Amino acid sequence: MEKYYQPEIECASREQIRAWQSERLKKQVQNVWDNVPMYRERMKESGVEPGDIQSVDDLHKLPFITKDDLRDNYPFGLMARPKSECVRIQSTSGTTGRRVVAFYTQHDLDLWEECCARALVAAGATKEDVCQVSYGYGLFTGGPGLNGGSHKVGCLTLPMSSGNTDRQIQFMTDLGTTIICCTPSYAAYLAESIIERGVRDQVHLKAGIFGAEAWTEEMRHDIEEKLGLKAYDIYGLTEISGPGVSFECSEQTGMHVNEDHFIPEVINPITGEVLPDGEKGELVFTSITKEAFPLMRYRTRDICILSREKCSCGRTHVKMTKPLGRSDDMLIVKGVNVFPSQIETVLMNKGYPANYQIIVDRVNNSDTIEVQVEMTAEMFSDSLSAVSSKEKELVDALKAMLGIYAKVKLVNPKAIQRSEGKAVRVIDKRNLYQQ
Amino acid sequence: MTVKQISVFLENKPGRLAEFTDVLSEHNIDMRALSLAEAADFGIVRIIVNDVYNASTVLKDAGYIFSITKVLAVEIPDEPGSLSRTVRILGDNGVNLEYMYAFTTRKKGLAYMILRVEDNQKAIEVLTASGIRPICQDELAEL
Incomplete structure (x- = not known):
């Protein structure tokens, strides 16, 4: 039997959902017009006024916003409520100077946690369950989001955070964890560690909620088989709220978007034209219920397909595919957003040539990133320690910029292939996006 | 030199x-x-x-x-103890040695050491004072 956290919402008629969306969108447009100068300016530039938005059909009239707008307005520029009404800040797993911060009122936290609760219940969670949250806690939204959702459902919540695999497994076996929330790569690592330690028979997991990075169907089957659970995908982004923007149901054929809070659109990333359901394009979200940090037509850069076909689970909310790629060049490595331009900046600052290549791979279920840099006469000397210390300096600078360790490999000049047109900067050997 | x-x-x-x-x-x-x-x-x-x-x-x-x-190439007798003597001279005089390697030539009884030191001038002085002679590029070509 399929279970729902809020059946009256999750299984509402399409007409009802549309009605909610239209009413909330109108209110939200007025709210941002009144309270966020950037939205008012942008709307004026596009010749749109709040009165022009009468229903969800008018959504396409609003201008898009991008991550650059968020950065340009850092930190408080896009707040629609005074600071005194906000109770929480979360931030993207980004880097120095490129961080994006999102604000939440208590109402915003509640709706976010409700979305996570819907995902947990769709995965079979009840108040009888022990839910181990092994996403990172802190500024990262993974831990706090699922933690809150787990409380709403009434699960006995284990706020483990990430890392310390020995302790994770001990708590899992001692306390009888039935639901685990973490990144899919950590789930795969946990599975192997559990089998290695010979404690597989003491593990009683029934479901896992795995998000924050791309994973394949093969990985899903592998984790399900090794841990004896059903693996559910979950999607979200800090800008919009965090995990739980959409989530998988028992059918496991896409993620239901919580449409009563977030209106999804798929657009042609070049022209900005809205595409019909079933067509592949860039996902755009409008958060119609958020108070502190509402985003209107926010371009996620994730490529996906929307589908409104009837789902066997009974939910009526639109489904999105897993992200099929990116419309920009962002990489997600160990759950951290990495832009090649950040790496380029470090190389230029350190006097290296702009000819470089980034190799991303997954070794033993853990992402690796290697930056190949061509050696230059200026960097070179006869002393091994001098060259090694320059290499180390570069590693440290990359770590400071990206927030994760990137291996540096010095290669022969001209070793990196020159291309006539667009340089191949990134080789992602993980093949995470199934086309 | x-x-x-x-x-x-x-x-x-x-x-x-x-x-x-x-x-x-x-x-x-x-x-x-x-x-x-x-x-x-x-x-x-x-x-x-x-x-x-x-x-x-x-x-x-x-x-x-x-x-x-620029590195030093010194000619030393090809016999036990002569390398030890050479590096001790450098050490005793506070000349830091970064790396070194050896080679021999057709000249019987002699070995050559390539020495990479921080301060070439000082190394030349202390070695010469002890009777160890760094050779120059032209001499190297004639070996």
Whole structure:
């Protein structure tokens, strides 16, 4: 039997959902017009006024916003409520100077946690369950989001955070964890560690909620088989709220978007034209219920397909595919957003040539990133320690910029292939996006 | 009283050293000495050749990254204890030795040490004072 956290919402008629969306969108447009100068300016530039938005059909009239707008307005520029009404800040797993911060009122936290609760219940969670949250806690939204959702459902919540695999497994076996929330790569690592330690028979997991990075169907089957659970995908982004923007149901054929809070659109990333359901394009979200940090037509850069076909689970909310790629060049490595331009900046600052290549791979279920840099006469000397210390300096600078360790490999000049047109900067050997 | 050493950057990849030595042999470059230092992902080949100008032109044309460093080449008796004596002189006089390697020639009873030190001038002084003579580039060519 399929279970729902809020059946009256999750299984509402399409007409009802549309009605909610239209009413909330109108209110939200007025709210941002009144309270966020950037939205008012942008709307004026596009010749749109709040009165022009009468229903969800008018959504396409609003201008898009991008991550650059968020950065340009850092930190408080896009707040629609005074600071005194906000109770929480979360931030993207980004880097120095490129961080994006999102604000939440208590109402915003509640709706976010409700979305996570819907995902947990769709995965079979009840108040009888022990839910181990092994996403990172802190500024990262993974831990706090699922933690809150787990409380709403009434699960006995284990706020483990990430890392310390020995302790994770001990708590899992001692306390009888039935639901685990973490990144899919950590789930795969946990599975192997559990089998290695010979404690597989003491593990009683029934479901896992795995998000924050791309994973394949093969990985899903592998984790399900090794841990004896059903693996559910979950999607979200800090800008919009965090995990739980959409989530998988028992059918496991896409993620239901919580449409009563977030209106999804798929657009042609070049022209900005809205595409019909079933067509592949860039996902755009409008958060119609958020108070502190509402985003209107926010371009996620994730490529996906929307589908409104009837789902066997009974939910009526639109489904999105897993992200099929990116419309920009962002990489997600160990759950951290990495832009090649950040790496380029470090190389230029350190006097290296702009000819470089980034190799991303997954070794033993853990992402690796290697930056190949061509050696230059200026960097070179006869002393091994001098060259090694320059290499180390570069590693440290990359770590400071990206927030994760990137291996540096010095290669022969001209070793990196020159291309006539667009340089191949990134080789992602993980093949995470199934086309 | 110094000789020129050519240090070449080599990626740590199978075949890279062979490619390098092929380039030298194709251009008839005779090496007096060679040493290899390796880090995890790259190596530095250090060579002593007769004709530094020719060798560096060849390497440049072949696209190698290299540097030329003045190092000391000292002639010592090819017998136990003579190296020890040499490095002790440097140590006792506070000359820091970064690396060194050895080679022999057709000259019987003699060995040659390539010494890379922080301060060439001081090393020459203290070695000469103890009767150990660094040779110069021209002498090297005649060995």
